[in-house]
Structures are given as structure tokens and as C-alpha cells.
Amino acid sequence: xxxxxxxxxxxxxxxxxxxxxxxxxxxxxxxxxxxxxxxxxxxxxxxxxxxxxxxxxxxxxxxxxxxxxxxxxxxxxxxxxxxxxxxxxxxxxxxxxxxxxxxxxxxxxxxxxxxxxxxxxxxxxxxxxxxxxxxxxxxxxxxxxxxxxxxxxxxxxxxxxxxxxxxxxxxxxxxxxxxxxxxxxxxxxxxxxxxxxxxxxxxxxxxxxxxxxxxxxxxxxxxxxxxxxxxxxxxxxxxxxxxxxxxxxxxxxxxxxxxxxxx
Amino acid sequence: xxxxxxxxxxxxxxxxxxxxxxxxxxxxxxxxxxxxxxxxxxxxxxxxxxxxxxxxxxxxxxxxxxxxxxxxxxxxxxxxxxxxxxxxxxxxxxxxxxxxxxxxxxxxxxxxxxxxxxxxxxxxxxxxxxxxxxxxxxxxxxxxxxxxxxxxxxxxxxxxxxxxxxxxxxxxxxxxxxxxxxxxxxxxxxxxxxxxxxxxxxxxxxxxxxxxxxxxxxxxxxxxxxxxxxxxxxxxxxxxxxxxxxxxxxxxxxxxxxxxxxx
DNA sequence: ACGGTCGTTGCACTGACGGCAACTATGCTG
DNA sequence: CAGCATAGTTGCCGTCAGTGCAACGACCGT
Numbered sequence: 001x002x003x004x005x006x007x008x009x010x011x012x013x014x015x016x017x018x019x020x021x022x023x024x025x026x027x028x029x030x031x032x033x034x035x036x037x038x039x040x041x042x043x044x045x046x047x048x049x050x051x052x053x054x055x056x057x058x059x060x061x062x063x064x065x066x067x068x069x070x071x072x073x074x075x076x077x078x079x080x081x082x083x084x085x086x087x088x089x090x091x092x093x094x095x096x097x098x099x100x101x102x103x104x105x106x107x108x109x110x111x112x113x114x115x116x117x118x119x120x121x122x123x124x125x126x127x128x129x130x131x132x133x134x135x136x137x138x139x140x141x142x143x144x145x146x147x148x149x150x151x152x153x154x155x156x157x158x159x160x161x162x163x164x165x166x167x168x169x170x171x172x173x174x175x176x177x178x179x180x181x182x183x184x185x186x187x188x189x190x191x192x193x194x195x196x197x198x199x200x201x202x203x204x205x206x207x208x209x210x211x212x213x214x215x216x217x218x219x220x221x222x223x224x225x226x227x228x229x230x231x232x233x234x235x236x237x238x239x240x241x242x243x244x245x246x247x248x249x250x251x252x253x254x255x256x257x258x259x260x261x262x263x
Numbered sequence: 264x265x266x267x268x269x270x271x272x273x274x275x276x277x278x279x280x281x282x283x284x285x286x287x288x289x290x291x292x293x294x295x296x297x298x299x300x301x302x303x304x305x306x307x308x309x310x311x312x313x314x315x316x317x318x319x320x321x322x323x324x325x326x327x328x329x330x331x332x333x334x335x336x337x338x339x340x341x342x343x344x345x346x347x348x349x350x351x352x353x354x355x356x357x358x359x360x361x362x363x364x365x366x367x368x369x370x371x372x373x374x375x376x377x378x379x380x381x382x383x384x385x386x387x388x389x390x391x392x393x394x395x396x397x398x399x400x401x402x403x404x405x406x407x408x409x410x411x412x413x414x415x416x417x418x419x420x421x422x423x424x425x426x427x428x429x430x431x432x433x434x435x436x437x438x439x440x441x442x443x444x445x446x447x448x449x450x451x452x453x454x455x456x457x458x459x460x461x462x463x464x465x466x467x468x469x470x471x472x473x474x475x476x477x478x479x480x481x482x483x484x485x486x487x488x489x490x491x492x493x494x495x496x497x498x499x500x501x502x503x504x505x506x507x508x509x510x511x512x513x514x515x516x517x518x519x520x521x522x523x524x525x526x
Numbered sequence: 527a528c529g530g531t532c533g534t535t536g537c538a539c540t541g542a543c544g545g546c547a548a549c550t551a552t553g554c555t556g
Numbered sequence: 557c558a559g560c561a562t563a564g565t566t567g568c569c570g571t572c573a574g575t576g577c578a579a580c581g582a583c584c585g586t
Contacts, residue, residue: 076518079342080478081284082334100423
């Protein structure tokens with residue numbers, strides 16, 4: 001049996017989409033069949049047929065000249081309907097205000113498996129950094145944003161999520177290496193209402209985060225602000241409180257009522 | 264024979280995604296397996312399995328409480344990483360048409376910091392696309408394109424972006440020298456849906472611009488047409504309306520849906 | 527406890543995907 | 557212009573993965 005591995009059918013097509021969203025595809029206008037076959041490890045004939053089907057569905061589009069493929073209109077239409085997008089639309093004005101107040105970049109993050117995904121970045125108007133509002137980069141859950149998103153988890157759930165993958169945060173000089181230690185930190189964050197990080201994710205970088213809750217009360221996202229320690233360090237706890245208030249505003253717009261029914 | 268038609272594998276899964284993008288799914292938090300089976304005409308067992316695979320790939324997400332599915336972060340990421348690239352592609356043919364109609368050059372502009380960068384220029388004859396994203400000239404935000412790109416900003420944000428750098432447009436005989444004046448102009452443009460300039464950036468030059476929005480509703484670029492006043496002047500408002508319509512076409516291809524974010 | 531709905535799982539079947547190879551088209555090189 | 561290389565499509569057949577049915581477990585309200 002020469003076939004390396006047989007993914008669950010559809011997962012392979014996702015690989016195609018990922019390849020079409022890669023930097024290489026961005027640099028050039030798109031990607032051809034053979035290149036896509038290389039990138040995904042599939043047969044070029046399969047790639048040809050799969051792409052034809054995908055193009056038929058509008059997921060990808062083809063340039064009639066190059067015969068190169070790119071992501072299609074339907075994907076963008078779908079992306080507009082994701083919860084991440086709804087969140088971003090509600091949170092963006094609040095984040096803009098925060099960015100203006102602190103003159104730093106704020107991020108909107110969601111939790112995916114063991115990673116934190118930055119969905120939206122808002123920089124103050126005069127930021128010198130490029131608009132790196134990438135959707136993709138995923139960080140380990142040793143950031144304040146990640147820990148804030150874990151606030152609702154029980155120790156058992158933390159174990160399920162992180163298994164025995166210790167140390168949790170790789171080789172960084174982090175104080176929390178095991179799940180029990182993470183529980184302690186998360187508990188403190190829960191009582192505070194916000195979380196902070198002090199060079200735990202990256203040297204010289206500090207940050208604060210606060211959870212956004214949906215109508216059910218679940219922490220669905222986190223607002224984060226991070227910056228070099230010498231700039232934000234002294235104001236870190238103030239930033240945390242402001243973030244908590246801002247996150248509360250967003251949560252309210254999502255239908256979250258702080259002290260819901262009952263007790 | 265219950266089976267209506269058998270699409271090419273993934274096409275059926277696209278039906279699922281479409282159902283998850285429906286208004287019904289947006290109103291409620293998500294959709295359950297049985298409902299999705301009804302909407303797509305598939306077996307519920309198949310829907311269950313297919314969704315499990317899709318969730319595994321990150322295309323959809325599951326609410327652990329309801330067991331309901333909703334569109335996932337990966338769609339958002341794919342689209343976010345590709346919009347910049349797609350922008351020039353979908354805008355180019357539209358701009359070519361506009362150039363032909365008006366016999367003038369159209370520009371595609373993006374906002375960076377306090378400057379407007381021209382990314383693509385289309386003349387009735389040929390088109391020049393700027394290498395990388397670095398457009399060659401950087402104009403102050405006193406052009407119609409720049410102001411159109413500022414349509415979503417609040418006065419506070421404008422202050423953050425431009426600080427106290429007055430007069431805003433250098434020594435040119437411009438009517439807007441301060442941020443409050445800029446706010447007035449921007450507000451008018453927002454109501455119009457397009458913006459115009461009359462010798463404000465350069466003597467003898469008039470122009471019109473309209474904003475292009477991506478799938479998340481952000482004004483990511485502006486489509487602009489500028490020419491000597493004696494040629495374009497009389498048709499300037501007509502040009503503005505045409506630009507707004509053209510920009511709407513491009514926005515739609517970027518997944519922009521005019522609907523407001525949430526109830 | 528009961529019926530009702532929702533969601534998952536087991537299992538046999540078959541048709542659609544998987545790979546190989548032949549074919550066409552285009553471009554580069556001597 | 558022949559020759560070679562690369563890109564892309566199509567035909568073919570074996571087999572594997574999706575399909576449908578039905579049984580099962582979970583949950584909810586009366």
C-alpha cells in the first residue's frame with residue numbers, strides 16, 4: 001500500500017485551501033495544480049479534480065490566463081458569517097478606543113484547542129509597525145489571553161485539554177510548567193477579572209487580557225494589550241482594569257448579563 | 264428514490280456550510296445535526312459524521328453545551344489572510360471598466376498611518392500594479408481617497424491618528440486645516456457614500472473616491488479617479504456615484520454584506 | 527416511567543475517490 | 557524544427573470511504 005495516509009476525505013481539501021492561503025500563494029497571484037499537489041502531497045490528478053469541484057462550488061476561483069487557482073468568493077461570504085467576525089465587529093470600536101488611550105496595539109483572541117488565535121489587531125493611528133493583523137498566528141496558551149480564556153475550566157478540563165504536555169510553555173522561563181500551577185494562576189485571574197503576563201511569553205514583553213462572554217456566560221474571546229515592558233509595565237494593572245471594563249461592554253452587547261438568573 | 268442528486272463529494276459539504284451561514288443559524292447561536300440534515304436533505308448520520316470531520320479541520324465549531332454547530336475560525340483565518348491579495352485581483356477588472364467609461368485613470372489606494380498609498384493604477388490604455396504593497400507615492404490624508412478611508416473613524420480616532428499636526432495638508436489652499444473640520448467632511452462623505460476633492464490636493468486637479476470594504480466590514484481600500492478639472496469637473500458627482508457602485512461590486516466579492524453586525 | 531426528539535454508532539453495500547499512465551498543450555533549448 | 561521538459565486533463569480499474577438503515581444512548585417535558 002504505497003499511499004502514505006488517507007485523511008478523512010475532506011481534511012485533504014482543507015489542505016488545499018491552506019496552501020492557497022500560504023505566503024507563497026500571496027506573493028504570486030495564485031498556485032497551479034502541480035505546485036498544490038507538491039504542497040499537499042497528493043496526486044496531481046486528484047488535485048485537478050478536487051479543484052474543479054471546489055471551483056464549481058465557488059470555494060476557489062481560477063484565473064483563465066494562468067490556470068492558477070485562488071480562494072473564491074464563497075469563502076469570503078462564509079467568513080463574513082462566522083462568529084469570529086461578529087465578535088470582531090462588536091469589539092473593534094472598543095478596541096480602537098483602548099488603542100488610542102494606551103497608544104498600544106490591542107488584540108482580539110479566541111481559544112482553539114491548545115492555542116490562542118489572534119483574530120483582530122488594532123493599532124493606534126501612528127503605530128510604526130506594519131498592519132500585521134494576520135488572522136493566523138497561534139500562540140501557546142501560556143499567554144495572558146490564553147489563561148483568561150481558560151478561566152471557566154475546571155482542573156479536570158485543563159487536564160483534558162493539555163494532557164501531559166509538560167512543560168506547558170516550552171523552554172521559556174515561565175513560572176507555570178504544570179497543570180496544577182496553571183490552575184493557581186487561572187484562579188487568581190478569575191478573582192481579579194483580568195490577567196497579566198510579564199515576559200512569560202516573550203522576553204521583554206508584557207501584556208494584560210480580559211475575557212469577553214457571550215449571552216450564555218461562556219468566555220468566547222479575550223481582549224489583550226501587549227507591549228514592551230518599559231512602556232506598558234508600570235501601567236499593567238491599570239490596563240488590566242480598563243480591559244476588564246471594556247470587555248464587559250462588549251459582553252453586554254453580546255447579551256451577557258453579569259448576574260444572570262438565580263443563585 | 265430519495266437521493267436527489269449526488270454532487271462531487273465536497274459540494275455537499277458546502278451545502279452544510281451554506282446552511283450554517285443562513286440567517287436562521289445567525290439568529291440562533293448555531294444549528295443542530297437534525298436541522299442541518301433537513302436543510303441539506305442528507306441523512307442525519309452523514310451530517311453528524313461530516314460535521315465531525317469539519318470540526319476536526321476547524322471549518323466548523325461546536326458548542327459543547329447545545330451540541331450545536333457554527334462556522335469556525337478557520338474560515339475567518341483563510342479569508343483574512345487572503346483579502347489583501349484578492350483585493351487587487353477583483354478590483355482590477357472593475358477599474359478597467361471605469362477607466363474605459365470615463366477615459367481617465369483610476370487608482371486603488373490603501374491607508375497606512377497618515378498616508379494614502381496607491382497600490383494599483385489603471386489607465387484607459389494600460390495598468391500599473393505597484394510591486395509588493397508599497398505604492399510609490401505617499402499622499403497626506405487630504406485627498407478624497409484618504410478621507411473616504413477615514414469614514415469609519417470617530418473624532419477621537421482622528422485625533423489619535425493625526426495628533427496636533429496642523430495644518431493637516433501642509434501649505435496647500437485646503438479648506439480643512441484641523442481635525443474638527445476633517446470630521447465634518449468625513450461625515451458628509453459617509454452619508455453620500457463617496458467623496459470628492461476639488462483642487463484640494465493639487466491645483467487644477469479634481470477627483471472622486473469610494474470605499475471598498477472587506478468581509479468584516481472594514482474600509483480596506485478606496486477606488487479613486489482623478490483628472491484635470493476641466494475634463495472631469497462637470498462629471499465629478501456622477502463619477503462619485505459610479506465609483507460607489509463599482510466599489511460595492513468589489514466589496515461584495517470580498518464577502519462584504521451590508522447588514523449591521525448584530526441585533 | 528413513558529413517549530418524543532436529538533445525536534451517535536455498527537454494519538453491509540456500492541459508487542466515488544485513489545493512483546497510475548497515456549494524452550494534449552505550451553514553452554524552452556539547441 | 558525536432559526534442560525535451562513541464563503543466564494539466566482524462567480514462568481506467570481496484571478498493572476504500574461515504575451512504576443509508578436501524579439500533580442504541582442521552583436528554584427533556586408531561
